[in-house]
Amino acid sequence: MAEQVLAAVRTGPGKTELREYPMPDIPADAALMRMEVAGICGTDVKLYQHPPSPAPVIMGHENIGTIAKAGREFTQRKGFKEGDLVFVEHYVACGKCEWCHLGQYRHCENTDWRGNPDAIRYGYTSAEKAPHLWGGFAHYVYLPWNSVVHRVPKGVTPELAGLVTPMANGVEWSLFDGGVGYNSTVLIQGPGQQGLSQTVICKQAGAALIIVTGTAKDGARLEVAKALGADHVIDVERENPLERVMAITGGKGVDVALDCASGAGTIPILLGIEALKRKGGVIVVQGEMAEFPNFPLGKMTVKFITVKSARGHSYRACELALEQLASKRFALEKVTTHRFGLKDVDLAIRSVGGKGVKDVIHASLMPWE
Ligand SMILES: [Zn+2]
Ligand SMILES: [Zn+2]
Numbered sequence: 181m182a183e184q185v186l187a188a189v190r191t192g193p194g195k196t197e198l199r200e201y202p203m204p205d206i207p208a209d210a211a212l213m214r215m216e217v218a219g220i221c222g223t224d225v226k227l228y229q230h231p232p233s234p235a236p237v238i239m240g241h242e243n244i245g246t247i248a249k250a251g252r253e254f255t256q257r258k259g260f261k262e263g264d265l266v267f268v269e270h271y272v273a274c275g276k277c278e279w280c281h282l283g284q285y286r287h288c289e290n291t292d293w294r295g296n297p298d299a300i301r302y303g304y305t306s307a308e309k310a311p312h313l314w315g316g317f318a319h320y321v322y323l324p325w326n327s328v329v330h331r332v333p334k335g336v337t338p339e340l341a342g343l344v345t346p347m348a349n350g351v352e353w354s355l356f357d358g359g360v361g362y363n364s365t366v367l368i369q370g371p372g373q374q375g376l377s378q379t380v381i382c383k384q385a386g387a388a389l390i391i392v393t394g395t396a397k398d399g400a401r402l403e404v405a406k407a408l409g410a411d412h413v414i415d416v417e418r419e420n421p422l423e424r425v426m427a428i429t430g431g432k433g434v435d436v437a438l439d440c441a442s443g444a445g446t447i448p449i450l451l452g453i454e455a456l457k458r459k460g461g462v463i464v465v466q467g468e469m470a471e472f473p474n475f476p477l478g479k480m481t482v483k484f485i486t487v488k489s490a491r492g493h494s495y496r497a498c499e500l501a502l503e504q505l506a507s508k509r510f511a512l513e514k515v516t517t518h519r520f521g522l523k524d525v526d527l528a529i530r531s532v533g534g535k536g537v538k539d540v541i542h543a544s545l546m547p548w549e
Contacts, residue, residue, distance in 0.1 A: 181203060181248070181249075182203060182319075183202065184200040184202065185200065185201045185202070185313060185318060185319050186198060186199075186200055186318065186319050186522065186547075187200070187201060187238045187307070187312075187313070187315070187317060187319070187522075188239070188317040188523075188525040188547075189236045189237065189307055190227075190228060190231060190236065190239050192231070192234070193228070193229055193231055194526075195526075198522065198523065199236075199307075201307070201311075201318075202311075202312075204310075204312070204313060204322055205311075206249045206250075206251055206322075208251035208252050208253040208254070209251055209253040209254055209257070209324075209325040210322065210324050211249060211250040211251060211254045211260065211323040211327075212248045212250075212313075212320055212321075212322060212323065213243070213245035213246065213247055213248060213266065213268060213320065213321045213322075213323055214245050214247075214248040214319070214320055215243065215245045215316055215318060215319060215320060215321055215547045215548075216245050216246060216341075217243075217244045217339055217341065217342040217544045217545065217546055218240035218241075218242060218243050218244075218315075218317055218342070218544075218545040218547065219242030219244075219343065219344075219345055219346070219542065219544060220240075220242070220520075220528055220529060220532045220542075220543040220545055221242065221346065221373060221374070221532065222372065222374070222442045222532065222533075223241070224239055224240075224241075224303075224529050224532065225442075225532055225533035227303075227304070228529045229533075232293065232294075232304070233306070235306035235307070235308060236306065236307045236308065237303070237304065237305070237307055237314075238303070238312075238314060238315030238317055238318050239316075239317050240302065240303050240315040240316025240317035240545060241270035241301070241302045241303030241315070241316065242303075242316065242342065242344070242345040243267070243270070243302060244265070244267050244268075244332065244338045244341045244342050244344070245265075245321060245338075246263060246264065246265055246266070247260050247261065247266060248262065248320065249262060250262050254323070254325065257325065258325075258329060260331070265332040265338065265341070266330060266331060267329070267332055267344050267498065268302065268323060268327055268328065268329050268330075269302075269330070269498065270291075270301050270302040271286045271288065271291040271301060271328060272290060272291050272301060272324065272326055272327055273285035273288045273290060273291060273326050274289070274326065275326050277289065277290075283494060283495055284494060285495075286492045286493070286494065287491070290326070293305070300314065300324075301314075302314055302316060302321065303315045317522065317525050317545055317547065318522075318547060319522075319547050328495065330344075330495075330498050330499060331502075332344075332502065333503065333505070333506035334506075335506060335508075336502070339519070339544050340505055340512060340513075340516065341502070342516065342542070342544045343373070343377065343515060343516060343542060344498060344501050344505060345493070345501075346373045346376075346377035346542070347377045347380070347381065347501035347504055347505065348493035348494075348498040348500070348501040349374060349377065349378075349493050349497070350374075350377035350378045350380065350381035350382075351381050351493070351496075351497040351500045351501055351504075352490075352491075352492065352494060352497040353378065353438060353488075354378045354381050354382050354438055354464070355381060355385055356494070356497065357462075357464050357490070358436040358438060358464050359435075359436065359462055360381075360436050361385050361386055361387075362386035362388075363386065363387070363388045364382070364386070364388065364389075364435045364436060365387065365388060365389040365391075365429060365434040365435045365436070366378075366382050366390050366434055366435065366436045367425060367434045367436070367437045367438065367451075367452065367455050368382070368390065368392045368405075368410075368438045368440060369392075369393045369439055369440055369444075369448040369451065369452065370393070370394065370440035370448070371393070371394040371401035371402050371405045371413070371440075372401065372440065372442065373515060373541055374440040375394075375405070375438075375441075376392075376401070376404060376405055376515055376541065377515075378438050378440060379392060379405055380408050380504070380510045381501075381504070382409075383408065383409030383510070384504060384510075389411050389429070390409060390410045390411050390412075391411065391412045391413070391414065391425060391428060392405040392410040392412075392413050392414070393413070393414045393416050393441075394414075394415060394416070395416060395417050396417045396418065397534070398415070399415075400539050401541060402415065404515065407511055407514055408511065408512075408514070408515075409510070411428075412424070412428050416451075421451055421455070422451060422454050422455055426455075432458070433454075433455055433456050433457040433458065433461065434455055434456060434457060434461065435456075435457060435461055435462070436456075436461065436462045436464070437451075437452030437453075437456055437461065437462075437464070438452075438463075438464045439452060439463070439464060439465050439466050439490070441466075442466075442468070443468070445468070446469065446472055446475075449465055449472070450476065452465075453479055453480055453483070453485060454479075456483060457483075459483060459484045460483075460485075460486075461483065461485050461486075462485070462486045462488060463485055463486070463487050463488070464487075464488045464490050465487060465488070465489060465490065466490050467489060467490075514541075515541050516541075516542050516544060517539065517541045517542060517543075518531065518537060518540045518541075518542070518543045518544070519543070519544045519546050519549065520544070520545050520549075521545075521546060521547070521548075521549035522545070522547045522548075522549070525545065528545055
């Protein structure tokens, strides 16, 4: 095996450099993963432009790879051996706290980069922290004993498996948080990889009506939304979205509104609150902005709306997402539109942000290409 590991490192806002790190020694309770695909999402776009710290970081938090080396204890404890194709969550749990015992380790302080400077989270943690390989935009990634690893089902290619994170968020936000199920009516705002994944999950769960919104630049994405099961799509720049939702629902509004728009500020939340049914709807929000002047708290209360915060995915959501991918029930190859090599990380992230290659829905970073 090589002595050095090649990685694309974020060295400042909007800046990437290829660097080498020493191949780590793998203790008995750890493993080394050879990267196959790192998915790139809207979070990468934000973290790339506005790094939360000046430290050099190997980004890449949606990681699919093959176990290249596994310590004896790692295999004994976790059941994974060399050659297994796996998905590694970006959360690295402590395994001891109340959140970990609840299985909600995404809330564990050990992986909370906002509050804990020593937190470990793939794609976020400083590359200066030994053994350095904490991100997927690299040839190899280090897996400690407390990494959360899932088996990729047979027949699922690494590229398709690269969709597991948006799909798992789809399960978590629409089903677990939003309560979407049989006969639900749903408004999904934003037809990017996240909104399209929600569409698939809501369809699979039996939603009776799925409406997806986008803007003028989303023409191709809205077509994909229809192909994946959206009953109606709305270009919010050409039509009044609230009027359309009310016309489609016979004036009733929808049961659940999901915010998957990016960079739209308060607009999706205001529309969501208006478009929800008369009483008891659920809105799942992203909270992109720090403040919300004139938030319609009165309307929200009168409509008896429940607000849920979109916060990543749980273990169960990941497993269900992997099963969904394995089912091949939906034409998800329409979502995995682009591949980029390691030297093109900068272009890949910019393209996901709408400023490089055109019409990217989901970008797969293939570090060996
Ligand atoms: Zn992501
Ligand atoms: Zn914990």
